[in-house]
Structures are given as C-alpha cells and as structure tokens.
Amino acid sequence: MFNRKQQRGIFVLLILLVISFAVYAYAVTRPLEKLVVEDVSVFQSQIDSLKLVASQKRNKIYPFNPNYITDYRGYALGLSEEELARLHRFRESDKWINSKQDFQKVTGVTDQWLDSISPYFKFPEWVTNPKKQKTFVPFKDRKVVAKDINSASQDELKAVYGIGPALSGRIIKEREFLNGFIHIKQVRGVYGLTDSTMIQVKKHFYVTKPKGFQKMALNTATRDELLTIPYFNDYLVDQLIKQRTLRDGFANWDKVVLTSRFPEEKLELIQLYLTLD
Known part of the structure; x- marks a missing residue:
C-alpha cells in the first residue's frame, strides 16, 4: 500500500522509536549515586567570621556633625524620640550646635551617652579654630x-x-x-x-599702547607693512593691494570689506591698526 519513499520514512520512524525507548529504559534502570555528606565545619567557621566582621563594621561610628542627625542615625546612636524631637525643633529655628555642651543642653541626653558619643562629634573648622579663618570679602x-x-x-x-x-x-x-x-x-x-x-x-x-605706535595708512602701506597687521595673511594682503590699485585707493571702508575673504567681523579691530587718511 505504500510506495518506496513512504516505506523508508516508516522504517526511519521505527528506528527513532526504538532508540528513544532504549535511552528511557537506561535512564530508569541506572543506579543512583550515593549521597556523600562532607564536613562543612571549616566553611561554617569562615561564614561566622565574615558575619562578625560585617557586624563590627555596621556598628562602627564615624565622625559626624551633630547638627545633621537624621531619625535613623539618631535611632542607631541610641537617642530617644523626645531627644530627637528637641534637636529637630532647635535646628528648625535656624540655630546651630557648636559644642557637646550645647548638644546636651538642647537634647537633654545623659552624661553617659555624651561621654561615649561626643568624641565622634565633628564641627566645622571655623567653629573649632576661628582664628585660622579668613574673612571673606565679596568680589x-x-x-x-x-x-x-x-x-x-x-x-x-x-x-x-x-x-x-x-x-x-x-x-x-x-x-x-x-x-x-x-x-x-x-x-x-x-x-x-x-x-x-x-x-x-x-x-x-x-591697555597702554606701545611707545611710538601709529596707525598705518591702508592706501599707501607696502605689502610688508600690511603683513604686520595680525589679522591679515598673504592672500588677503595681495587682494587688498589689487583692489586698491583698481580703485585708485579706497575711498571708504565699505569698499574695503568687499575685498575677497576680508574678515568683516573683525573690521572694528582692524581699524585699530589702519586708517584710510
């Protein structure tokens, strides 16, 4: 009932099915590896050591300005809600704490707390060393x-x-x-x-002009003299001399700016060096 091509296809399909069943049977019947429990006490000691270092780092206190204690920072330092509230009300009145005595007077903290935390207080240098500060004078x-x-x-x-x-x-x-x-x-x-x-x-x-400085006459200046003008180059000087000859001298600056590649935006600066008289 099947032609030769269909027969080959059925044969290949049967082979694939046989292979699939063989792989499945091998996987099901393969013996499982035994679970080996190793001693992890060495790793546990390393983990405990890292936890200890992290705990110490978290609890370490760095120098800080007591004028900027946030709610979270105050909680971490052991301040009560009432002490924090007194500090915030004092700062909201645009006043500053400049010593540990001021801090205790404002917040009402105990002497024990102040003795343990105040060594970390860091006030600006203009508070601790006012003599070193220079008076700022506006420009x-x-x-x-x-x-x-x-x-x-x-x-x-x-x-x-x-x-x-x-x-x-x-x-x-x-x-x-x-x-x-x-x-x-x-x-x-x-x-x-x-x-x-x-x-x-x-x-x-x-600005003091150089001694003996005089403007140069554009209509009579030589090529070398014109090249001393800082805004001129060889091409522009040649074009100026050419136009000056054709026009029998420049009558006004409007004619000068018509010269090829003349930097008209620098005319005011060029006129510091040149005159048409």
Missing part, C-alpha cells in the same frame, strides 16, 4: 588695583572673577598672537569670555 567689595594687561601674569588674570586657568591661558595666547594688546576691546574676542567677565576685566586692567 564687588574688594579693592581693585588696575594694571596693564600686557604685563599681567596668568595668576593675576585668574584673580579676576570669571577667569579660570583655561580662559587666562587663552588670553595670554591671544596677547602673544597680537604682540601685545593695543586696545582693551581686543580681549573681548577671546573665546569663552562673556560680557559680565569683560566688565570685571575692564575694572582690573587697562
């Missing part, structure tokens, strides 16, 4: 002695509110690029310097 109230920013060190720059190590370094780098500032407005172009910080800079520093 706005500090006396300002202005100096030339071209001779200011990095530490003197960092003393200005708003100027950190990175910003002071960029100011010095810009100063070196310009061979010295000739106007305080050039400092504002330093990356990261905000308007509010610039106000502080103007309070602390001024």
Whole structure:
C-alpha cells in the first residue's frame, strides 16, 4: 500500500522509536549515586567570621556633625524620640550646635551617652579654630588695583572673577598672537569670555599702547607693512593691494570689506591698526 519513499520514512520512524525507548529504559534502570555528606565545619567557621566582621563594621561610628542627625542615625546612636524631637525643633529655628555642651543642653541626653558619643562629634573648622579663618570679602567689595594687561601674569588674570586657568591661558595666547594688546576691546574676542567677565576685566586692567605706535595708512602701506597687521595673511594682503590699485585707493571702508575673504567681523579691530587718511 505504500510506495518506496513512504516505506523508508516508516522504517526511519521505527528506528527513532526504538532508540528513544532504549535511552528511557537506561535512564530508569541506572543506579543512583550515593549521597556523600562532607564536613562543612571549616566553611561554617569562615561564614561566622565574615558575619562578625560585617557586624563590627555596621556598628562602627564615624565622625559626624551633630547638627545633621537624621531619625535613623539618631535611632542607631541610641537617642530617644523626645531627644530627637528637641534637636529637630532647635535646628528648625535656624540655630546651630557648636559644642557637646550645647548638644546636651538642647537634647537633654545623659552624661553617659555624651561621654561615649561626643568624641565622634565633628564641627566645622571655623567653629573649632576661628582664628585660622579668613574673612571673606565679596568680589564687588574688594579693592581693585588696575594694571596693564600686557604685563599681567596668568595668576593675576585668574584673580579676576570669571577667569579660570583655561580662559587666562587663552588670553595670554591671544596677547602673544597680537604682540601685545593695543586696545582693551581686543580681549573681548577671546573665546569663552562673556560680557559680565569683560566688565570685571575692564575694572582690573587697562591697555597702554606701545611707545611710538601709529596707525598705518591702508592706501599707501607696502605689502610688508600690511603683513604686520595680525589679522591679515598673504592672500588677503595681495587682494587688498589689487583692489586698491583698481580703485585708485579706497575711498571708504565699505569698499574695503568687499575685498575677497576680508574678515568683516573683525573690521572694528582692524581699524585699530589702519586708517584710510
């Protein structure tokens, strides 16, 4: 009734069934391994040792400021609910505890509790050593002695509110690029310097132009002279000379900014060095 392909399939199925029954019979009749009970007393002693260390660590008291005792911390230290309530009411009135005597007076703890816990009290240094503390003077109230920013060190720059190590370094780098500032407005172009910080800079520093400094005439300056302008490069100088020749001189700055690749955003700074007269 079955063709040859079906007969092969039935034969394979029968073989798989025989194998399955054989595996099952072996698994059922296989003898079980005997349970061996080993001595675990060594491991138990290690576990007990770890529990003891954890218990000691949990009960260890670290130095703390008694002004900030929470309910849980107070419970762990052995304070009663009434003593904690007195402490919280005292702190809510915006008052501070500055000694162990103050703590006992406020909370009413016993001498025995105070003697055992007070050695862990840790008060701020301005309480324990008031002579070491320097009176803080706000920046706005500090006396300002202005100096030339071209001779200011990095530490003197960092003393200005708003100027950190990175910003002071960029100011010095810009100063070196310009061979010295000739106007305080050039400092504002330093990356990261905000308007509010610039106000502080103007309070602390001024700029003294180099002796004998004079503006250069753009319409008559040579190529080498124009290359001394810190905001110019070879390409821009060549283009300026080319446009100057074509226009028979620049009549106004509107014509100058039309020059190819002219940094119009720096026109105000460029005008510190150049004149059209």
